[in-house]
Amino acid sequence: MAECSVFIDGKAALVPTGTTILQAAGAVGISIPTLCHHPNLPPIGVCRLCIVDVEVGDFHKQVAACHAEVQDGMTVRTATPELERARRFALELQVADHPSECLDGETGEPCELRDLARRYGVTKRRFMEDETRYPLDESSPVVTIDLNRCILCRRCTRACSLVQGQDILWIMGRGDESRVSPALSLPLRDTACVSCGQCLAHCPTGAIRDKRPLRPPVRPEAVVTSVCPYCGCGCQLDLNVSGEQILRVTSNFDGPANRGSLCAKGRFGYHFVDSPDRLTRPRIRRDGRWEEASWDEALDLVATRLREIRDRHGPDALAVLSSAKATNEENYLIQKFARAVLGTNNVDHCARL
Amino acid sequence: MAYEKILTRYRDLPNYTGTIDEYITQGGYQALPKALREFQPADLIEIVKRSGLRGRGGAGFPCGVKWGFTPKDSPKPKYLVCNCDESEPGTFKDRMLIEEEPHQLIEGLIISSYAIGCRLAFIYCRGEFVSGAQVLERALREAYGRGYLGTNILGSGFDLDVHVHRGAGAYICGEETGLLESLEGKRGQPRMKPPFPAISGLYRSPTVVNNVETLSNIPHIVLRGAEWYAGIGPPKSAGPRLFSVSGHVERPGNYELPMSITLRELIFDHAGGIPNGRRLKAVIPGGSSAPVLTEQHLDVPMDFESLAAAGSMGGSGGVIVMDDTVCMVRVGEIVSRFYHHESCGQCTQCREGTAWLHKVLRRIEHGQGRKEDLDLLLDMCDNMKGKTICVLSDAAAMPIESYLKHFREEFEIHIRERACPFEGKGAF
Numbered sequence: 171m172a173e174c175s176v177f178i179d180g181k182a183a184l185v186p187t188g189t190t191i192l193q194a195a196g197a198v199g200i201s202i203p204t205l206c207h208h209p210n211l212p213p214i215g216v217c218r219l220c221i222v223d224v225e226v227g228d229f230h231k232q233v234a235a236c237h238a239e240v241q242d243g244m245t246v247r248t249a250t251p252e253l254e255r256a257r258r259f260a261l262e263l264q265v266a267d268h269p270s271e272c273l274d275g276e277t278g279e280p281c282e283l284r285d286l287a288r289r290y291g292v293t294k295r296r297f298m299e300d301e302t303r304y305p306l307d308e309s310s311p312v313v314t315i316d317l318n319r320c321i322l323c324r325r326c327t328r329a330c331s332l333v334q335g336q337d338i339l340w341i342m343g344r345g346d347e348s349r350v351s352p353a354l355s356l357p358l359r360d361t362a363c364v365s366c367g368q369c370l371a372h373c374p375t376g377a378i379r380d381k382r383p384l385r386p387p388v389r390p391e392a393v394v395t396s397v398c399p400y401c402g403c404g405c406q407l408d409l410n411v412s413g414e415q416i417l418r419v420t421s422n423f424d425g426p427a428n429r430g431s432l433c434a435k436g437r438f439g440y441h442f443v444d445s446p447d448r449l450t451r452p453r454i455r456r457d458g459r460w461e462e463a464s465w466d467e468a469l470d471l472v473a474t475r476l477r478e479i480r481d482r483h484g485p486d487a488l489a490v491l492s493s494a495k496a497t498n499e500e501n502y503l504i505q506k507f508a509r510a511v512l513g514t515n516n517v518d519h520c521a522r523l
Numbered sequence: 524m525a526y527e528k529i530l531t532r533y534r535d536l537p538n539y540t541g542t543i544d545e546y547i548t549q550g551g552y553q554a555l556p557k558a559l560r561e562f563q564p565a566d567l568i569e570i571v572k573r574s575g576l577r578g579r580g581g582a583g584f585p586c587g588v589k590w591g592f593t594p595k596d597s598p599k600p601k602y603l604v605c606n607c608d609e610s611e612p613g614t615f616k617d618r619m620l621i622e623e624e625p626h627q628l629i630e631g632l633i634i635s636s637y638a639i640g641c642r643l644a645f646i647y648c649r650g651e652f653v654s655g656a657q658v659l660e661r662a663l664r665e666a667y668g669r670g671y672l673g674t675n676i677l678g679s680g681f682d683l684d685v686h687v688h689r690g691a692g693a694y695i696c697g698e699e700t701g702l703l704e705s706l707e708g709k710r711g712q713p714r715m716k717p718p719f720p721a722i723s724g725l726y727r728s729p730t731v732v733n734n735v736e737t738l739s740n741i742p743h744i745v746l747r748g749a750e751w752y753a754g755i756g757p758p759k760s761a762g763p764r765l766f767s768v769s770g771h772v773e774r775p776g777n778y779e780l781p782m783s784i785t786l787r788e789l790i791f792d793h794a795g796g797i798p799n800g801r802r803l804k805a806v807i808p809g810g811s812s813a814p815v816l817t818e819q820h821l822d823v824p825m826d827f828e829s830l831a832a833a834g835s836m837g838g839s840g841g842v843i844v845m846d847d848t849v850c851m852v853r854v855g856e857i858v859s860r861f862y863h864h865e866s867c868g869q870c871t872q873c874r875e876g877t878a879w880l881h882k883v884l885r886r887i888e889h890g891q892g893r894k895e896d897l898d899l900l901l902d903m904c905d906n907m908k909g910k911t912i913c914v915l916s917d918a919a920a921m922p923i924e925s926y927l928k929h930f931r932e933e934f935e936i937h938i939r940e941r942a943c944p945f946e947g948k949g950a951f
Binding site: 214216218221232234237264299341343345346347 | 715878899902906
C-alpha cells in the first residue's frame with residue numbers, strides 16, 4: 171500500500187507508507203513536543219516526550235511518534251491527560267539538574283527545554299537537588315561544551331557520527347552518569363575534531379555553543395538566508411541579523427548544497443566582517459604610500475599596466491592566480507581571460523582557503 | 524505423585540560432571556539425530572508450538588511462535604542467540620544448567636538452529652560466569668569432536684558453528700536487543716522496536732534470542748513429544764520450570780517443578796520453610812523486578828497467568844523469600860540502587876527516574892523522608908511504566924509500587940519516626 175489513512179486527534183491524514191507519526195501529525199498541523207528529535211537526524215527515541223497513544227484494530231499501545239511509522243487505519247491520540255502527565259514528569263526530571271540561570275532565561279540563549287518547561291508549567295519544585303557542576307570544556311578553538319546544560323538528547327553525537335562522519339562525540343558512562351564526551355574523556359582539542367560545529371548546530375539547549383560569539387546572544391531582528399562567502403561550494407546559511415550587524419550564523423537545513431552542514435570557517439569565521447582592518451575600497455600605492463581610489467581608477471591602472479607588460483615582455487610574462495573563494499564559473503572566466511585576453515597559459519589556483 | 528525431574532535429572536546421579544560421555548550414557552544426543560532424520564524444520568517449529576513451551580527468561584513468550592516470526596525467504600543469514608546473560612537478582616538457574624549440564628543446552632541449541640535455519644549460533648554468556656563459560660567452551664569442543672557441530676552434522680547435510688561470547692557485566696545486555704548491540708561490539712543499550720529481532724536482529728538479520736533454560740527443554744520435547752510436554756503443569760504454562768529459591772528458607776537452591784506448584788509448597792515443602800521459627804513476611808516470585816507477594820498469596824500457583832492475576836509475574840523464576848525481620852524500605856533501597864546502577868541511560872524516565880527512586884528511598888530509609896515522598900514515589904512509578912525503549916524502567920518501578928501497596932505503613936513509620944524501626948535488628 172502506497173498510502174496510509176490515519177486519524178490524529180480526530181483529524182484525517184493521508185500520508186505515504188513509511189511516514190512517522192510525528193511527520194504525519196505535522197502534516198495536519200498537530201505539533202507533538204520533542205527534544206531528541208531533529209529533522210536532519212534519524213530518530214533515536216530517547217527523550218520520550220513524543221509518546222502517543224495508538225490504536226490499530228485490537229492493538230493499543232503507547233509508542234514514540236518520532237520513530238513509529240503510521241499504519242493504515244491507525245488512530246492516534248497525541249495529548250491525552252495521561253500522556254501530558256507523563257510529559258510533565260519527563261520534563262520535571264530534565265529540569266531537576268538543569269542550571270537555574272538557563273531556566274530563568276538569564277543566559278539570553280535559546281533553550282528548547284526552557285520553552286517546553288514553561289509551556290508545561292514545570293519547575294524544580296518536586297525534584298530539588300544541588301546542581302551538579304561540570305567544568306566547561308573550552309579546549310576547542312570554536313565551541314564550548316557545557317555539560318551542565320546537556321539533556322542527553324544525543325543530537326550532537328548523531329550529528330558528529332552520522333552527518334559529519336567524525337565520531338568524536340559519544341556517550342561516556344551509563345545511566346545518570348552518562349555524559350557527552352570524546353572517547354577517554356579527552357578534551358576536544360586532543361581529538362580529531364574538525365571544528366565543523368555540527369554538534370552546536372543540533373544542540374537544543376546551548377550545552378554546546380559558540381566559544382567566541384560575534385555578539386551577545388540576543389534575539390535577532392531578522393534571519394536572512396544567504397550563501398557562504400568562503401568557497402565556491404555554495405553552502406547556504408542563515409544570517410541572524412540586527413540592523414546592519416550579523417549576530418551569528420546558523421545552519422539552514424534546507425540548503426540544497428549542504429543541508430545544514432558548514433565548515434569551521436563558514437560557521438564561525440565572520441569576525442572579519444566588522445574588522446577595522448578590513449579593506450572595503452581599492453587602494454593604490456603612490457610614492458610608497460597607500461591611497462584610497464575609485465574602482466574605475468584602480469581598474470584602469472591595472473588594465474594599463476597589464477597591457478604594457480604584455481607588449482614589452484610578451485604574454486608569458488603574465489600569470490593568473492585565482493581564488494578558491496570564487497565560484498567555478500568565476501574561475502572559468504578568469505582562465506578564459508588569461509588565455510583569450512592576455513594570451514597566456516600561466517593559470518593557477520590556490521585551491522585552499 | 525512425585526514429580527519426575529527432566530532438566531535436572533542428572534542431579535540425582537552420583538559424581539556426575541556433565542561431560543559428553545556422561546550425557547550420552549544418560550540418553551543425551553538422541554533427540555538431535557531424531558530431529559535431523561525424522562523432521563523438517565517446519566515440523567519442529569510446529570512441535571514446539573504444540574508443546575506450549577514459553578520463554579524462561581522473563582517474558583514467557585511462546586517459543587514456537589517466536590521461531591515462526593522469522594521470515595521463510597530472507598536472503599540474509601539467520602542467527603540463533605542463546606541468552607545466557609542471567610543477571611536478574613535472585614535468579615541462578617541458567618548458571619547451574621551451563622555449569623552442570625552444558626550438553627543439554629548445546630543439543631537444544633543445535634536442534635533449534637536446524638528448526639529456524641541458522642548456520643551460526645552464539646551463546647552470550649554473562650561476564651561473571653567465568654567457569655560457566657569455560658565449561659561451555661569445553662562442551663563445544665567435545666560436541667565438535669563427536670560430529671554434533673561443524674559441517675554435515677551426523678551426515679544430514681546440516682552445518683552449524685557455535686561461539687561463546689562473554690559479556691562485560693551489564694544487566695541491560697540481558698535485554699535481547701541490548702544483548703545484540705553488545706554482541707555486535709557496540710555499547711550495550713536496547714534498540715527501538717519495531718523492528719523486532721525476528722525480522723532485524725543480529726547484524727540486521729533475522730534472529731531468535733532464547734534463554735538457556737528454554738533451549739534446554741528442546742531435546743526433551745523432541746524425544747518425548749509435544750503432547751507429553753504439554754501435559755506437565757497447567758495448560759497455559761506447560762513444562763518444568765526451574766525456581767531459584769533464595770533468602771530466608773532452610774534450603775535455598777534451584778528446584779525443578781511443574782508450574783502448578785503453589786508458593787506455599789515451594790517455600791515450605793521443598794525449600795524447608797522459614798528458619799528460626801520466624802514468619803514469612805514477603806516473597807518476590809519472579810526475580811527482583813517482580814512485584815512482591817505476601818502471606819495471603821501463598822496458595823497462588825507459580826504459573827504465568829496465576830502470578831499475573833495475583834498482581835505479580837513469573838518473570839525469571841527467581842523466588843526471594845523474606846521473613847519478618849526484613850525492612851521493606853531497605854529492600855526498596857537495595858532494589859532501586861540496582862536499577863539505578865544498571866540503567867543504560869538512554870530514556871529520560873529511566874535514566875533520571877531510577878536515580879530519583881533510589882535517592883528518595885535512601886532518604887526515607889535513613890530517616891530523612893518527607894511526608895510527600897510516598898505520593899512522589901507512586902507518581903514516579905506510574906510515569907516510569909510503559910513509556911521507555913525497554914522495560915528496565917518498568918522493572919524498577921513495579922517492585923517499589925508493590926512494596927508501597929502492601930507495606931505502606933512501614934514507609935510511613937520511617938518518615939514519622941525519622942528512623943528505620945528495623946535498624947540493627949534485621950537481616951538486611
